[in-house]
Amino acid sequence: MHSKLTFSKCSLAMIAAGAAIISSPSFALNIFVCEPEWEALLTSHAPNATIYSATTAKQDPHYVQARPSLIAKMRQADMAMCSGAELEVGWLPMLQARSSNRAVQDGAQSMIYASDFIGMLDTHDHVDRSMGDIHAAGNPHVQFAANQMISLSHVITERLQNIDPDNAPLYQENGTQFRTHWQQKMNEWSEKAAPLRGKQVVGYHETYRYLYDWLGMKQVADLEPKPGVSPTTSHLQSLTKLDANTFDVIVYSTHQNQRPANWLHEFTDKPIIQLPLTVSKGQSLDEMVDQVIDELLDVLVTPESEAP
Amino acid sequence: MNKKLVSLAVGSLMTSSAFANTLSNPQIGVVLDGYYQDGERNNSERSEGFGLGHTELNMSANIDDKFFGSLTTVIESHGDETELLLEEAFIETLALPYGLNVRAGRFLSDFGYLNNQHMHTDSFAERPVAYRTFLGSHYYDDGVRASIVLPTDMYIKLGVEALSGGKMSSVEDGTTVGVYMANLKLGNDFSDSSSWQFGLSYLRNENGKVSEFEDDHSHDSDHDHDHSHAAAITGSNLYGADFVWKWAPDGNYKYSNLTLAAEYMLLDGVVGSEYKDNANSPDNLSAYYVSGVYRFNPSWSAGVRYGEAESYSGSPAHFHAMNDTEMDLMVAWDASHFGTIRAQYSRVENQESHKGSETDNVFTLQYTMTFGAHGAHAF
Incomplete structure (x- = not known):
């Protein structure tokens, strides 16, 4: 409908009139x-x-x-x-x-x-x-x-x-x-997510690059040997040799295969977080950010703060 | 001072050209296709032994905000011969209103499901026997196409083409515009996980009917041996129906997916009406295939395909009805999205009314790899 409206500018009066009737001010984009x-x-x-x-x-x-x-x-x-x-x-x-x-x-x-x-x-x-x-x-x-x-x-x-x-x-x-x-x-987020600063992650694809950059976190290794290339056994083997002190958590996304993350978890005993790739149905963008930060805090921060 | 200015200018030129590489035109892509084959399939473009298949060089770009242009050359090598073919050289509109689109030049006809797709995106080493018999594997020609996509939630596309028809001609002096094609495509999703497309096509070939036979046994007598880009069998009317269904868990095609495809073709007006009553006179020749390809992880897929095509040989005095059937089994390993190594086994059975049937086993080991710009794939 809308394309008709723009087209009418340089077109016959009849088309313009027709389009004007169709596209009442309340038309939905x-x-x-x-x-x-x-x-x-x-x-x-x-x-x-x-x-x-x-x-x-x-x-x-x-x-x-x-x-x-x-x-x-x-x-x-x-x-x-x-x-x-x-x-x-x-x-x-x-x-x-x-x-x-x-x-x-x-x-x-x-x-x-x-x-x-x-x-x-x-x-x-x-x-x-x-x-x-x-x-x-x-x-x-x-x-x-x-x-x-x-x-x-x-x-x-x-x-x-x-x-x-x-x-x-x-x-x-x-x-x-x-x-x-x-x-x-x-x-609100910068206050709430402050404890996440400096946390290190083994990820699955560089999906959260911008999130980590913003929150001061760091992805130190990737389950994928190269971006977009599915995890291989030999690459996962090499990840088990990572120093346990160099990372805090394993992160993957909802749309991804969970086996590589589980595999590394069994070898290293590091916790796993499954983060959303995007908003869920009906969720707003700020609710998605809330969810991601909460899930990171749940695993990375809450247990320690409850300890003393 | 001057030197500084020059180096500044050179520096900025170089940085802008770095951007030009990623942003600007043209997109250049190369497809490498090589194989080793034991045996040969009927009407095939691949011969026995080591060979190069469909080696493509494609360049395309938006010409301006109104036109898009694309050029595809194909280099094929068979034994000592190397052929350079111009498969596509067309311009296409970008800015027509109402979902209209016009393409002119040389392009792949929109007939059927597979024909307008580039061969390197196929799941099998060769097109189905139906395509090899009636369309010369893939039918491209010079002409114009107009199509319209309707503004509906169900995909409805109508297209018409007028083409020179040289590759589909069975007469000496044919009409200048030999082929007219019209088709309808419908498609939609069944759910988040599966989608379908259905097509009907009609191809009118003014020069398709064979009405003169030069001498006995010349027509098609050598079609078992020579590779060819022209259709092996032509007729006045070719009708096609195609259906494709694709499925992936939750619609996530990365890890696993399934594609089922089937096409049916019917050819009539094959020989002049004066030969209608001769023994084995060919008319209403039909061909079809059904195929299924399952990807069970990002690196591996396997498929099966069964197809038949009716054709004929000989001349009015001795027409022979022929029927080729082919069963293909395929396993492919994808090194990445850009490189595939494929093994295919085909059991080929050629029946000829005066000879009985002949069975062949054909084995192909093939690679198809691409570098440079890699165009998006069609459904």
């Missing part, structure tokens, strides 16, 4: 997102929009089929938002091409890549596939860059206003509200 975290973020900014997420919390966003239903959803989108930095390179370009929808092509105002507006970590000048699945543009798992959501919120607000000017004041209001609330949460 159709938004396509690649991952559920962007659905959560956009819901706070555009609560009236119809938002469709291509993946669920249980799916690895690197491995998604460019399936027909996604092309159909992409075709109807007025706007799309993805993590970017090549995270979705195996399927998103196919959806963009097959959808034949101008609004979701790269370079359009209505195609937003979160990683374009976030200070990227682990960028590389030289990338070779022998290094595993790494991206020149940096680590694409930016949903945990909580300290940068405010600048992302500014971008989203501006884009929403441009795409749907009729509702610009609403987006302004929602954006301001989101940022005020987020700032409050940031203050």
Whole structure:
């Protein structure tokens, strides 16, 4: 519906009139997102929009089929938002091409890549596939860059206003509200998560790179021998030789196979934490950050503080 | 002072070119495909012994905000011969309204399920016998395509193509635009874990009907031995129906997944009506395949495929009905997302009405690896 509205500008009066009738001021934006975290973020900014997420919390966003239903959803989108930095390179370009929808092509105002507006970590000048699945543009798992959501919120607000000017004041209001609330949460989190500073982790993929960077934690080893390469026995063997003092916990995500983490746990007796990859259904982005920090605190801090 | 300026300029040029490598065009990708094969399948592009299969060099880029362009050259080697083929050289619109899309140049026809996909994404060493008999393994041609995706939650795509039809021609002086193709694709999800796609295709071939036979036994008499990029058997009308179903636990394709695919094709108007009443006169030739591929972990997958294709040989005086059946078993190991080593065993049975049936065992050991830009895969 919305594409008709923009098209009408340079088109016949009849089409314009038709589009005007269809698109009453209260029409809902159709938004396509690649991952559920962007659905959560956009819901706070555009609560009236119809938002469709291509993946669920249980799916690895690197491995998604460019399936027909996604092309159909992409075709109807007025706007799309993805993590970017090549995270979705195996399927998103196919959806963009097959959808034949101008609004979701790269370079359009209505195609937003979160990683374009976030200070990227682990960028590389030289990338070779022998290094595993790494991206020149940096680590694409930016949903945990909580300290940068405010600048992302500014971008989203501006884009929403441009795409749907009729509702610009609403987006302004929602954006301001989101940022005020987020700032409050940031203050709360930095106090609450202070005991996590300096904690060392063995991870499974660099999924929480931005979270650790923000909280002052460190991933000292990875269950994956190389990014995106599944754990091998020989690599896991080498991890058992890690000095027990060099890490506090083993972390993996809900969508991942738990066996490698369990295996290392049996050898080292270090606790395991399963963290969410993204928001669960209906969860907001700040609730996800709350959950992640609580789960880390539960295992890493609470037992010690209860000891004396 | 001047030197400083120059070095500054050079420095900034170099940093900007580093960005250009990742951001800017063109995307260049190479597919390497090599194999060792014992035996040979009918109408195949792969011959016995060591050989190179579908070695591809692809370059593509957005030309501007309105057009996308892509060029795919294929280098194939058979014995002492090396062939350079231009498989794709097309431009495509990016900015048409209403879900419209137009493609012009040389491209893979959208007929059926497999035809528009690049061979290196296939799960088996060769296309099914149906494709090798009626479409020359994969049918690409010069022409135009227009398609539209409807704004519905169920995927509905309608497409039409007009193509030169040279590879599908069975006559000396055919019409300039020989092939017209129309198709419909539908698709949706059953649930978070499984998705389907269904397609119907119709291909009209103005030059497909054989009405003149030069001399006895010349037509198709050598099709067992020569590799070919043209369709082995043509007719006036080719109808196709295809269905694909993919499943992964919770829709997470990384660790395990299952793909089932089936296609059916029917060819009619194969020879002129004056030969209709001859013994074994070919008409309504059909072909199909069903396949299943299961990935049981990120590195290993295995698949099975069964297919049949009817064809014919000889000439009006002695038409011979032929039926090729093929059973394939495949195991593949993925070193990463970009490299695959595959072993495939095929049991091939060729029936010919005047010779009886012949059974062959074909074994292929193959690698398919890619470097450079790696395009997204279709469903």
